Amino acid sequence: MHQFFPGIFFTFETVRILGMAAAGGAELAECLDAIGQIKDNDPESWHRAWAEQARKAEAIANEARASGDREAAKRALLRAHNYSRASYYMLPGAGPLSPDPRYLPLCEKSVALFRDATRFFPPGTVHRLEIPFEGLALPGYLYLPPSWRRIPGQKKAPILIANSGADGLSEEIYFMAPAAALELGYAAVTYEGPGQGLTLHRDGIVFRPDWEVVASAVLDHLETLSTAKPELDIDTGRVAVWGTSLGGYFALRAAAGDSRFKACVAVDPVHDFWDFATTQVPKAFLAAWERGWIGDGAVDAVINLGTRLAFQMKWNIATTGTFFGLRRPSQILRAMKSYTLRLPGGGSLLDRIRCPVLVTGAKASLYLDVSTHTSAVYDGLRNLKEGDEKQLWVGTTPGEGGLQAKVGALALSNQRVFRFLDGHFGIVREHL
Template sequence: MHRFFKSDFFNFEALRLLSFTPHEGGEVSEFLEAVGRIKDRDFESWYTTWIAETEKAEALAVEAERAGNRAAARRAFFRASNYQRAAQFMLNGRSGDARILSDSENAISNFWRAAVLLDSSITKLEIPYEKDIKLPAYLHIPHPSKRLPGKLPLLVNTVGGDATQEEITYIFPMAALELGYAVLTFEGPGQGMVLRRHNLPMRPDWEVVVGKVLDFALEYVEACPDLKKLIDTDRIAIAGSSVGGYLSLRGASDRRIKACISVDPFYCMFDLLKGRMPGFLIDAFSAGGFAADSTWDSFLGLLKWLDTQTQWESDLSFWFLGVDNAADMFRAMMRFTFETADGAGFLHRVKCPVFVTGARYGLYSEPEVSTNRIYEDLVNVPEGSKLKWIAEDAGQGGLQSKVGSFQILTQKAFAFLDKSLGIERRITLAA
């Protein structure tokens, strides 16, 4: 496959952004000009380049808006939003950088200016979580011309470890709206604006978060007569990618979830270190007593000095896990697992249909220790109700989170959801 950068990290993130072009999240010429100016492994170069592209797209959006060109304004505002989201992405490990919050807020503003120009409808929601903290969410309803007969199924789309609900809109929600699904996206602890505004760390028992989201969603629909007539609360599915794939499986243990799409998840987050640290050191930490906590800080510091990707990943992990040293990061990662103290495993609690995927060229986890193990542990999901897809070709879904192959992913995922939720559809041509 063609490469834009020598480093795997920058090349992957560039391809990730390019993947949103079919859904108005980018323009090919703008992308090519930008990657031609970015210095590989240089975070500031990445940031300043995408901010420059943001400003260009914003100017085009305002110009189209003034001219009354709805479609052009929408596309340009979406691009401006996505470019600015991508710009601050490389700053994520440095949570004290004021640009992270301000750029994120502006990216959301541009996203909203675009989203209200879609044919589908979108509503901003705030989901009560803990104390005064509310989780930001969007409820998408398809245009009447795209709706299915009867009530609409609802897809709950959870964010992952480094994405935002604005970014994931270009994947499952856009495809879902074309197919007549309603969609609820949200950001939980350790994600998006919840992390940026409140520094609230992610929690491994994501089923608790999903439970609160479902409680709110059902009450919200019940309280709105139009939505009560429109949304089928007995047909709710959940989806997520990478870290979000793990989180979606945790959420799928809730009996109100009737189907789950888990894209390239891990079985245990601590396994992700296997591509970053020598195996004997991972085993030593797992066994305990090998070295003082400060020793692990020194070792991680060396790895960060040697590798840009490790630097970014570890800084981000400190932030969204709510820790300040390497040993605590490792311990926190160990808690994000489907293993349980009683040996039964968490996944035995999942009983709804599950589509789980893997990627041969994933950045983090080999399918043999993630996808296959998850599939085998879904012991209470009948064989005919669970599906495994391990993509072997980079151009056909073999990259992490199916980057570069989102349309292939959504085609397969919604075929599974349609079957699991009893939806039949056919193509009819106008006479």
């Protein structure tokens, strides 16, 4: 694969941005302009380059408004949103719980740009949600396919609930699967749960491992909304849950905990967050810590030294600590052990899943080893029939879905995701 930068981290995140182009989230030449201004492992140059492209895209949107071009305004605002999101992404601040002061205002700006763009979608396509959850109102969106995209012969649209992962906004998730869902006659929902987006960075609500509780609240709200507004024509009896990376873990937890989910798509999922940690820190060192041979202070000192020597380590610790609401690396590592599909007394949450599941993996993943995560999930679905109720797809090269979360290959990913869902939701499309 072509490397935009010497380091894989900046290259991967660049491909992530470029991959949104198919759904209107990027323009190739604008991205090339930004890439030319970025120095590897230099977060300030990354910030400046993408902030400049966000400003230019917003200016293009204003030109389009002035000339009455709704489509150009929409697309420019979507790009401005995505570039704005990218502009703060590499700002780790001083460490966990010590954010860069630019982070939250830029996050809010990114969300505002996306919401502005939704004004130019076809009427009735986008509905803002406030999902009741333990005294909170989780922000989200319900996307409805326009009448000309509805599935022939089916009055109600099946629903895809798309979970964000560890570091995305629900607005960004629109580019990854919901945009394709609308083209195929599906309704889609995106939302931010605890530890995600503004729910985390503005409201201070941190991650929780039992995501089935969160996902069930989203489904409860959808059912209430469908009853109150039958004209929405959404089919709460055909709901699929989808997620990538840590969002794939969330999707599997949802399917294990709530039988109302009738299909699950786990795109390059995490099986056990602790297993991921062991790929970032030497296993022998972690084993010595677990056995009590070295203390928390030594772990903190070694990892903090690593954050001073390697930008990606600094970013990982700052970002993960903020998700969990924890400051010390030793605390962060311990918290990761709670995010697992293994049960404390043995067995697996995967044994509880009864709906069909599509599991994917990525051979060229920056983060997750296929044998440790993808295979563990697929093999753990012991109650599902292979090839029918459970299916496996492992991408090899980037163009074949080989990068984590299928970045850069979203069209192929969505083709296979919705073929799987069509098959299990009784949707038969005319051969072309």
